[in-house]
Each structure stands twice: as structure tokens, then as C-alpha cells.
Amino acid sequence: MVEAPRNTRQRRAVVAILDDLDGFASAQEIHDILKQRGESVGLSTVYRSLQVLAEAAEVDALRNADGEVLYRQCSAGHHHHLVCRACGRTVEVEGPTVERWADRIAEENGFRDVAHTLEIFGTCDRCTSNRDLP
Amino acid sequence: MVEAPRNTRQRRAVVAILDDLDGFASAQEIHDILKQRGESVGLSTVYRSLQVLAEAAEVDALRNADGEVLYRQCSAGHHHHLVCRACGRTVEVEGPTVERWADRIAEENGFRDVAHTLEIFGTCDRCTSNRDLP
């Protein structure tokens, strides 16, 4: 039988941050924000909490171009992301055509246990207009 | 003016490996193969060569689930990959519909300098039948 995770201050704090943020953020960024808010949580615990949440599909995880893992609280169901490289602001998008296409391609080539990654990166309008400021 | 890269034994050796392999491989794997073949090349040099080749778009690079960067000599032009998680064997695929979809989504949301990542992972038929061998 699987044990329900305990309701600790630390895990609540991490979830609260994810609630507030609207874009993707790294574990280290979340750790910093927690420190700023005065409800410090150990870095290891931040990583562990995010892992658990990601496995439970309560948050989405993806890698940026530098290979860092970013996390975000998302709506349920399979979807993809349009992510601002600069600020992490994110738009959730659906691509039912893409899903079918990917599965068909995989099947045609005899691949099993298929998964796919699809993310769109760009610079959002806000960050574009904030260029070259002092 | 841009200098042409020098034609060194080490770079030739790395390219030769990429020629032989048909799937994606990590820098460390390529380094190991070079060592096995007796034409040892420093690990730093393997990394540098692959970086240069990737920037020149002579090889494609992607990250596996563990965050490792994998390299492969691919055909020219924009395309995506169906990659075997177990052996790295790869099928190049095109998805013109996906490209247009991604660009349209980004534009509709005011994002600039758009790029996208799309990879399909699975277990290929060979690796599926090789399961559970001694």
C-alpha cells in the first residue's frame, strides 16, 4: 500500500510558491524565493518536493536550453508549452494533431512505449519591449 | 573574417565515428569508442569538436531523459527524430504541419525569436525483442 505524503510546512511552502508563479522556474529559483520570503526550506527538500510533485503529475517539468530542469504548476491533461526564454512566462497549448502524428510515426517504425517532448521557446512581448534598458 | 577549422587527426577521428554510428551517442560514449579503436582523443577535445560540429549544423544534438546531450550526424535541413531509448537508433522524421502550427501559436501570443524542440522516444523493435536476455 502506498503511504500518503505528509503535510509538512516545507512541502506546503513549495506548493505555495508554485501557486503564485505563472511561469516555469528552476528548483534553485524556487529555493531563493522561499529564502526571500523568510520561510527557508533546504535545497535538498525543494528538489525532493518538486520530484515528488512531478512524478504525481501535479507539476510539469521541462529542460531549458542550458539543461536546467524547470517546474510549473499546470492544468491537468496532456499539453505543451510556449515558454519565454527570458522570464519563464508560459502559455499552455494543445496539439492534438501532433499527438496523433507522433504516435503514428512511432508505430509505423515499430517503436513501443512511445513518449514525446514538444516545447516552443521564444521571447514574449513584455521581454521584447524591455530590451536594452539600463 | 572567420577562420576555417584546422584539419586535425582528432577532429577527423570524431567525424569518422559519427559516420559509422547510425544513432545518437553521447560525448563520453564517442570518447570510449575512440579509445577502443586505439586512436585516443582527449575528452575535452571530443566535447569541443562536437560543439563546433553542432554549431555548424553538421551534427544534430538533443538531450535524453537524463539530461545528457547526444549527438548524431544527420541529413541537412530541419527535421525531428524518433529515437530508441535503449540503443540510440534513430529515424529522421519530418513534420511540416508541426512547424507551421508552432510558429502560428507563437505569433498569436506575441512571442519572437521562436524555436521549438520535438523528439519522439520509444523502444525500437530490436530492443523490444532483446528484452530479458541473460
Add this chain to the structure above:
DNA sequence: ACTCCGGTTGAGAATCATTGTCATGAGGAA
């Protein structure tokens, strides 16, 4: 409210891919 058990925490060490350093080596143009 008290106890106790086992999951949870956190400071620091460890891991591991990747990058930086810099003295030495070797393309290749003249």
C-alpha cells in the same frame, strides 16, 4: 495531551556531465 514510529528534513559531501585552464603540440601559409 503524550508517545512512538517511520517518513521528512537539511547541511554537507558526493556525483557526474560539461567547461575552463594553460603549457605543449602540430596544421598550414609563406
Add this chain to the structure above:
DNA sequence: TTCCTCATGACAATGATTCTCAACCGGAGT
């Protein structure tokens, strides 16, 4: 061949992430 550079490679350094393990605390039972 000479010489100027860029390239190489052994090694150190980086940085995100994971591991370790003793101390801690949530919460179920009493």
C-alpha cells in the same frame, strides 16, 4: 623549413542534482 596560431589534453573547476544520515516532526493510536 619557419613561424604564427589555433588545437590539444591532462587536470582542475564548475554547477546542477543527488546522496548520506543524524536529528526532527506529523499524525495515528492511546
